[in-house]
Amino acid sequence: MAKTKLLQIGDITDRMRDALSDQFEIDVLFDQGDRAGFLAANGASYPAILTNGHYGVPEDVDAATPNLKVVSSYGVGYDAIDADVYAARGIKVAHTPDVLNDEVADTFVMLWLAVSRQLIPSDRHVRSGAWEAEGNYPLTRSVQKRRVGILGLGRIGQTIAERCKAFNADINYHSRSPKDVPYTYHATAAECAAAVEVLVAITPGGASTQHMVNAEVLSALGPDGIFINVARGSVADEAALVAALEAGTIAGAGLDVFEAEPKVPDALKSMDNVVLTPHVASGTHETRQAMGDLVVENLQQWLVDGTVKTAVPECRHL
Numbered sequence: 075m076a077k078t079k080l081l082q083i084g085d086i087t088d089r090m091r092d093a094l095s096d097q098f099e100i101d102v103l104f105d106q107g108d109r110a111g112f113l114a115a116n117g118a119s120y121p122a123i124l125t126n127g128h129y130g131v132p133e134d135v136d137a138a139t140p141n142l143k144v145v146s147s148y149g150v151g152y153d154a155i156d157a158d159v160y161a162a163r164g165i166k167v168a169h170t171p172d173v174l175n176d177e178v179a180d181t182f183v184m185l186w187l188a189v190s191r192q193l194i195p196s197d198r199h200v201r202s203g204a205w206e207a208e209g210n211y212p213l214t215r216s217v218q219k220r221r222v223g224i225l226g227l228g229r230i231g232q233t234i235a236e237r238c239k240a241f242n243a244d245i246n247y248h249s250r251s252p253k254d255v256p257y258t259y260h261a262t263a264a265e266c267a268a269a270v271e272v273l274v275a276i277t278p279g280g281a282s283t284q285h286m287v288n289a290e291v292l293s294a295l296g297p298d299g300i301f302i303n304v305a306r307g308s309v310a311d312e313a314a315l316v317a318a319l320e321a322g323t324i325a326g327a328g329l330d331v332f333e334a335e336p337k338v339p340d341a342l343k344s345m346d347n348v349v350l351t352p353h354v355a356s357g358t359h360e361t362r363q364a365m366g367d368l369v370v371e372n373l374q375q376w377l378v379d380g381t382v383k384t385a386v387p388e389c390r391h392l
């Protein structure tokens with residue numbers, strides 16, 4: 075039987091490639107030297123695209139693939155894919171929800187503890203010999219019994235709330251609508267920030283959350299406040315965040331995502347009260363395998379009956 079043409083954008087694992095290669099003929103976009111020429115010659119032959127949350131479907135690929143039927147994305151966030159437009163064209167977009175909730179929530183905890191208990195500078199205190207030469211490390215701030223604010227109480231946000239219970243936190247949240255949960259709802263991000271000591275962003279990216287965490291929100295969080303971003307770089311105004319950290323408007327930050335990845339402002343790199351990770355919240359062998367398996371299942375199911383297992387909300391009716 076003839077294989078179905080699949081355009082791959084971004085890296086996939088060997089396991090994913092092995093699972094797909096019986097049924098799909100895979101072309102890798104970034105292996106093509108002359109991208110424009112390649113797309114002009116081959117774009118119309120692809121009914122299927124495998125991409126990820128970072129690349130989505132770039133404009134030139136979208137324009138060159140008029141016969142597209144399915145996009146399977148390796149990640150839960152799909153702000154780089156215009157799902158409304160694809161839904162209107164009958165194109166199914168699939169993503170990888172739920173299987174990464176625990177990992178991202180754990181990353182939040184890791185960043186929060188690292189910032190609050192000053193893990194990186196205190197590790198340096200030992201390695202540099204400062205402990206021997208200068209004495210004990212200064213006291214840090216406890217993560218116990220804090221007021222925590224969650225921006226985006228969805229699948230991951232709710233998992234973060236569960237984690238916070240282990241630290242006896244008082245949980246606050248902001249999302250577009252209140253949920254049936256025993257936590258305190260705030261109608262705006264600024265109100266939520268004003269009510270808490272630790273603020274975590276875990277909304278989707280895209281236009282509706284662009285710079286949700288701005289100077290006003292950071293000011294409301296206050297000089298003892300810690301901001302953690304495991305959502306998307308676009309959710310925080312990075313210039314305002316740098317300014318707030320420099321001025322002591324907030325106490326510290328833990329950041330997994332940035333506005334122009336992989337570029338990170340030098341100012342952030344030089345701050346001791348900031349912990350930086352390179353967009354790795356879901357980046358473990360176990361979770362990436364579960365995500366990869368779901369990406370494959372979505373494509374295989376589409377081959378069988380034209381549906382996908384985990385469609386994005388915009389495409390669920392298709």
Ligand code: NDP
Binds near residue numbers: 230252283331356
């Ligand atoms: P969900 O769709 O389950 O939850 C999203 C939440 O954000 C909902 O509570 C929703 O509120 C809220 N929200 C959406 N838009 C707005 C808005 N404009 N204003 C206020 N609240 C809003 O998504 P997940 O929990 O599965 O994932 C959330 C995001 O986390 C992903 O989209 C991705 O960007 C990011 N992520 C980052 C990772 C990383 O590596 N750092 C890894 C995985 C995910 P409501 O229900 O009221 O609509």
